Amino acid sequence: MGYSPGTFFLQNLFNATMLGGLYALIAVGYTMVYGILRLINFAHGDIMMMGVYFAFYAATIIYAPPLLAAIIAIAGAAGLGFLIDRVAYKPLRNAPRISALITAIGMSFFLESFAVVVFGAIPKSFLDVFKDKTILNKVLLVGGARIPLLTFLVILITAGIFVVLFWIVYKTKIGMAMRAISMDIPTTSLMGINVDMVIGFTFALGSALAAASGVMWAMRFPNVYPYMGFMPGMKAFIAAVVGGIGSIPGAIIGGLLLGFIEIFAVAYFPNFSGYRDAFAFIILIIILLIKPSGILGKKAIEKV
């Protein structure tokens, strides 16, 4: 490899943190929606995909610079998440939970098919978003390891987003309402809180984080195609379950754990690299056997 073990480790440490952070950003959306509605939003990975397309078209059709394209992607995904809740899930709030679950699977198929029809099945290159590609190719030397500037930026931005997320959830009024809804919906409405608005906000927030993850994901893995949300979405869902679904810190820990295992397993056991995507499922099975409620999960609480 031409690297000392130390630099090799460092290199992988950065890659693992980046990948884990990107999983964590998506995982938070699953966990927040599950926390308040006990619904697994299977369309969540596809909302990430839609966000990436929003950025792609913002850059290639209206020539938005990359940062503006990212903002458009995030805002567009937030709006889409809100809309999906309104049209697909809200009418089923009092229906059996299985109905909403099936609707979520249907919504996932719908978004993927929509992307195939409207955006086309042929992959596009996200690199087209950048006229000036120097930022993508810049490399920094850290302790002998060559770390792309992009990796640093992604890790920093991800960490920044989590700080803002924690501030929203634990320090603002709407965050307090979100937490209250996860405990007791009728009583929250007795406090004069429009529960549907808060649920819509939660979808928008989770979708915005997924789009942020998607845009950064596409800078690293520039293939943009209608099914690109499936694997990251699946792994982020596993991350949320592994961390303890319903728990935001759990989703972050789960995401990082998945990222670390995936990167380090392949780094130190290159023969396994073909099984890269299987690690997430192996961890899921192990966790389900040892602690079914996940790392930070509470005992299985059925909502009454």
Added chain:
Amino acid sequence: MSEAGEKLVLEIKDLHVYYGAIHAIKGISIKVPQGKIITLIGANGAGKTTTLSTISGLVKARSGKIFFNGVDITNKPAHAINRMGIAMVPEGRRIFPGLTVYENLMMGAYNRKDKEGIKEDLEWIFSLFPRLKERLSQMGGTLSGGEQQMLAISRALMSRPRLLMMDEPSLGLAPILVEEVFEVIQKINKEGTTILLVEQNAYGALRISDYGYVLETGNIVLEGPSSELLENEMVKKAYLGMS
């Protein structure tokens, strides 16, 4: 009680409520005049909680009307009804267990913007329940049953309601706490809040209220000034454990 000229905060007219095929409320009419304590008593399953839930918008009425200060609020969403000035102390307290005591209080004040008024009301609440002040940063779920009831009452007061509805606030409390809760209800009323009190503890409720309704399987079977109900033979027999 319903003399002409008396201002009604709440008026229920011929209310019917169903749960699927179950006819839970069968055409009741209730009047709550401003500044009074009105009580609704009845045995378990009589329909007391259903009545309050329908007023507060959690359960929909099949027919009949509910007026709040003369405005029709029948089947409006719960959050809209709360914003108009009706607060509820729900059955079983329903404290948010994973929010701190302070956050629980702020949930009650969610739609208020007047920081100064909120501060004043907090001070007032701490004067009613000094124990809550010591527990502000504690999680709601860690409080004792009595403390949770005080928090539930305080949380409702934090919205500065014009009508306070309470669903069995004395349920499950030690006798000394029951006394305390009834005293606090009177204090709150003296400060100007109209109260609709639901109780199984008929004696306690009738002693502190102005007027009472007796509910049996979805019907109002008796009503009158509370002092008269306390002397009523049927009430004595069925609800006061005297024969």
